[in-house]
Structures are given as C-alpha cells and as structure tokens.
Amino acid sequence: NLFASNHPWVGHESIRPKSVAREMYEGYRSFGGYVREYGLQRSEGLLLRYLGQVHSTLAQSVPLRARTDEIHDLSSYFRAMVARVDSSLLREWESRRDPGRRPAVPEPAAEAQDRLLPEVFAAHVRAQLHALVRALSESDYEEATRWVRQAPDDPWSAERFKAALAPFHAEHERIVFEPRARQPRHTVLKRRSPRHYEVMQVLVDPADENLWCLEGEVVLEEERLPEGPMLRLRRIGT
Numbered sequence: 001n002l003f004a005s006n007h008p009w010v011g012h013e014s015i016r017p018k019s020v021a022r023e024m025y026e027g028y029r030s031f032g033g034y035v036r037e038y039g040l041q042r043s044e045g046l047l048l049r050y051l052g053q054v055h056s057t058l059a060q061s062v063p064l065r066a067r068t069d070e071i072h073d074l075s076s077y078f079r080a081m082v083a084r085v086d087s088s089l090l091r092e093w094e095s096r097r098d099p100g101r102r103p104a105v106p107e108p109a110a111e112a113q114d115r116l117l118p119e120v121f122a123a124h125v126r127a128q129l130h131a132l133v134r135a136l137s138e139s140d141y142e143e144a145t146r147w148v149r150q151a152p153d154d155p156w157s158a159e160r161f162k163a164a165l166a167p168f169h170a171e172h173e174r175i176v177f178e179p180r181a182r183q184p185r186h187t188v189l190k191r192r193s194p195r196h197y198e199v200m201q202v203l204v205d206p207a208d209e210n211l212w213c214l215e216g217e218v219v220l221e222e223e224r225l226p227e228g229p230m231l232r233l234r235r236i237g238t
Helices: 004-008 020-026 030-036 041-061 069-085 088-093 109-115 118-135 142-145 158-171
Strands: 187-193 196-203 212-219 230-235
Touching: 004 041, 020 069, 030 041, 030 069, 069 118, 109 142, 109 212, 118 142, 118 196, 118 212, 142 158, 158 230
Parallel strands: none
Antiparallel strands: 187 196, 196 212, 212 230
16 A cells, blocks of 8 residues: 555555465464465465575564564474475575675674574474474374484384374363464473473363473584474373
8 A cells, every 4th residue: 555655556456465474374384284275286386485585584684683582483483394395495595695795684684593592492493393283283193203303213103193192182182273372381491401402392282281291302413403303202291
C-alpha cells in the first residue's frame, strides 16, 4: 500500500505478498511436509532457494544488537531446515562474503558466524531438538533418526524410537507439538566443559504432566556450528 501511494499505476493490481517463511515458522513445518501439503514437488528447488535466502538475509542483515532470542530461534530454524535438505546450499550462502561490499549495519553478521555465541548455540540446539520432537509427534521415526548424531555402537533406528515411545503412548494419546511445547523452558542445557553440554528436552503431553523427556549430550569438535545433527541421544523416558 505504501508503494502504491507513490506509484499509482500499480493501485489497481492485486498484489499479495506471500508469507511462506512466516507460515512455516509459526507452524514449525518440515520442508517435506510443507511440500506435500501444497503439492510443491515440482518447485522444491525454488522453495529451498527461497528459504536459503531467508536464512541468509537474517544472518547477514540483522545487526547483533537487534538479535533477540526469537530472532536467533527463527534463524536457527531455517538454518537447520536448509542444512537438512541440502547442506551444500547452506555452505554456499555462508561462504559468500564479499570483502568489497559491507553491510549497512555497523556490526557485520559474518562476525556472529565466525564465533559461536552462546545464544546462537542454544537456539541451534533448540531448533534441532524441536525438529526431532516434531518427527516423534508425527510418528515419523525414520525422520527422527536423521536428527540425532548416530553412534556406530549405539544407533537409534526407527524401530528403537518406536519401542522407546511405546510406554509414553500407553499413558498419553500423543506428543504435543504446539507453540507451548516449543517454549525455551522445555529445553535444558547444562555446560559440563567448554565444548560438552548435557541436554534435556521435555516431551509435552495433553495432560500437561510433562514427565517424559529426551536426554543426551552435545559435544563440539570446534567453536563453530557443525553441519548435521548435534544431539547424541542417550535415552527417552521419565
């Protein structure tokens, strides 16, 4: 409307900006689920490219002083999604740093990518845990296996996830994956050493008893966000 006020020739057009990124984040959709819901199989590449641009814009354009926890969660959600579908696209965006072109904001976003800020790390862990909980809430155990760092001597298969959650489903109808289930208070990070964290993610149930949780650890090899899943899941239980 603001644009049309100064450009009257577009006033009669039906301009409808699409809120794809907002819709996906508010519903915490998975890439595959969103594609299936809207029949976008022939446009997957376009959608993925768009989501990569959304993440890149957040990472490169928002000044550090303006980055709230919600902004960190938003950026981490899209980063985890793009990396899950095509990590090469994420690497492409994160490597595009033209030294001859400086962003308008005084604090370049690249600075935040060069060091692992505590709030960035916490948001990224939450994004991956929420993606795992979403898969479990949908009983998509194959998808769940892709959100944990698999140990060769102790892997989490789809069958293992199903068996581990069988007692939960005997008590509760479903795992709740509504906005209240994604509140930061349901994710607990305890630092054991500079690169070793204990992780607990509460599984919210319809009765709001919330006695079940995922327990595991995150071990970083370097002070940067790694590619792929970070959680080494140990158990699911009370």
